[in-house]
Amino acid sequence: MKVVEEEQQVVVMEGPWSPVDVIRDIVDEGSQEDPFYVMDLGEVVARFREWKELMPRVEPFYAVKCNDDKLMVSTLAALGAGFDCASKAEIQLVTSLGVGPDRIIFANPAKPASHIRYASAAGVTTMTFDSETELMKIKQYMPHAQLVVRIRCDAASAQCPLGIKFGCDPVAEAPRLLKIAAVIGLNVVGVSFHVGSGAQEMGVYARAIQYARTLFDTGDAAGHTMYLLDIGGGFPGNSGTSIREVSQVINAALEAQFPSRSVRVIAEPGRYFAAAAYTLAAMVHATRQLPAREGESAEEAHTMYFINDGVYGSFNCVLYDHQQVHAEPLEESSERPQQCSIWGPSCDALDCVLPAYSLPPQRTGNWLVFKDMGAYTIPVASPFNGFPTPKVRAVLDKHLWTMLEDLWPLTGAHFSFGRIPQTPPPSPDPDSDGASPSSPLSPAGPAPHHAVFVECALK
Structure with missing residues (x-):
């Protein structure tokens, strides 16, 4: 994982705009020759709000591997998200932004010993496993860990299947691992699964949650205190997609299998927040x-x-x-x-x-x-x-910047003001509310509009 050391700039917009408008303005300046991204932070905020509305029981723990852009991680941290980290470097990135260890799950079932030791020193105690050898390693380096057994339950169709690498069989293997953990004195607190990145089948979540219910009972019988369910990722993220359908499946399965609110439910969305x-x-x-x-x-x-x-x-x-x-x-x-x-x-x-x-x-x-x-572009480039590799030019509506500025680690020294050429706005539609189609949280306002750029840098 690359940790970007440069300060990242946020351009705060006022009036209607779209990422393509911003690209056109940057190109029209005449000095841009290298490729670049325009990041719409309003899209991240809108998706976070959608998630909380459609799945209020499920806490999003952003999968850092999907896009470790510091501004993306900082924004989600400011909004209150948790984080799925897979390595020492990802834990370092997230904790450097002031995120507490209780908001991190070390969700890599096969971890290097040095990374386990680092997680322990950082106070990150919740981690996944799917094999007996991983249990023995954790017993040696972090016996106080709060463990989550990862089971395999693959979607019939997924953009990137993950079960071929991670996840134990929920019937043949997982009960045995729960018993071994109890015998050697390790504490298993929950069950996790990942149906596959970019899953195309919705019903798989219901099947996996039913497996988890059975394993909660098995774990309790073995002497564990089971309270955490991690439903993984696989949620769509491209423009025009929605989690409404899958949220209905998940909510119904949770009510059927885990009606008690004493069970904490988290998920590991990545492309859902990052792609669009x-x-x-x-x-x-x-x-x-x-x-x-x-x-x-x-x-x-x-x-x-x-x-x-x-x-x-x-x-x-x-x-x-x-x-x-x-x-x-x-x-x-x-x-x-x-x-x-x-x-x-x-x-x-x-x-x-x-x-x-x-x-x-x-x-x-x-x-x-x-x-x-x-999704899965910047960290791998x-x-x-x-x-x-392309630089990121981040943009944000002014009213969202006002909401977030006190949550980000910013001071007055990080702000400066500037202006670039403005593309003439389209003729107003009498039936439109004036919001930007690419940023559903953009406020309406009377014409004429102009773009105001406020540049700020994260610490």
């Missing part, structure tokens, strides 16, 4: 025209577009997270879309972002926009071949 909050801008720096091959029509001619970010950078998500990315030209065009492919900047032929796509003709210097790029 980040929009990537990448520049076309070279083109190559490939003529139609023998036997093909002239319409099958193909253009290769080379952009300044690729699969070794932000688009590692194409290889490792199985994402389907979509490119949109920053500037509208009336020209007919043509067959093309989009390639990253490195000298590796594997560095292909989109092998078959359709875009209006693009020229060197044009910019492409990729939405929903916040590398400067392979010497190409820089």
Whole structure:
């Protein structure tokens, strides 16, 4: 995990705007050549509020591995979220922001001994396990741990299945592990599962919660005090998706299996908070025209577009997270879309972002926009071949900044004021409330609007 040492800037907006508007303003300044992200902090706040509304019993413990951008983690910490950490470095990041150890679960079932010792020193006592050898290791290095047995219950379809690596069988293995833990004097306090990242099946949560109910009874019978249920991740995060359907399944299963409010329920959402909050801008720096091959029509001619970010950078998500990315030209065009492919900047032929796509003709210097790029991109990106990883330009509505400024670790010295060119706002819609479509918490207000940029840096 990369820990970014640079101070991150937040640009506070007033009036209607969208991340694409911000990208256009930055590009129009004329000095931007490297790829960059625009992070809409309002999207994170809106999703946190949606979560609390739809699943009030379930505490979100953000999966830091999804996106360890310090501003993302700080914002969720300010809102009161907990954190799913998988390593010493992630625990360091979260605790450095003032998050107490009771808001952290060390949710890696196979942990290096040195990381267990660090967690113990930091006061992080809640951790997962799924094997007998892990129990013996914990007994040696952290016998006072509050343990959570991770079981396997896979969704029928998931973007990234996880059960092939983690989770013991809830029927054949988990009861035995609960008994072993009791014999060697370890305290198991709960059950966890992860149905798979980007799960496409909703009913799997009900099955897993039913398994957990049985194991709570088994644990209590073995002498453990069971009070924690961790329902993992798998929640959708792209624009236009919702957790409403899955929340109904989870809420009903919790009421059926765990009606007592003495059981604490947490979850490990990652892409739910991160994906839609980040929009990537990448520049076309070279083109190559490939003529139609023998036997093909002239319409099958193909253009290769080379952009300044690729699969070794932000688009590692194409290889490792199985994402389907979509490119949109920053500037509208009336020209007919043509067959093309989009390639990253490195000298590796594997560095292909989109092998078959359709875009209006693009020229060197044009910019492409990729939405929903916040999940499993930034933490995995590398400067392979010497190409820089994109910087993050964070933006936030003024009324949300007013709400959060006292919660972030900020002082007056972190603020400065500036202004950049403003794209003319669209004509007002008499039926509209004036809110930005990309930020559902944006306030309505009378025209004309202008953008006010207040820059602040996290400690």
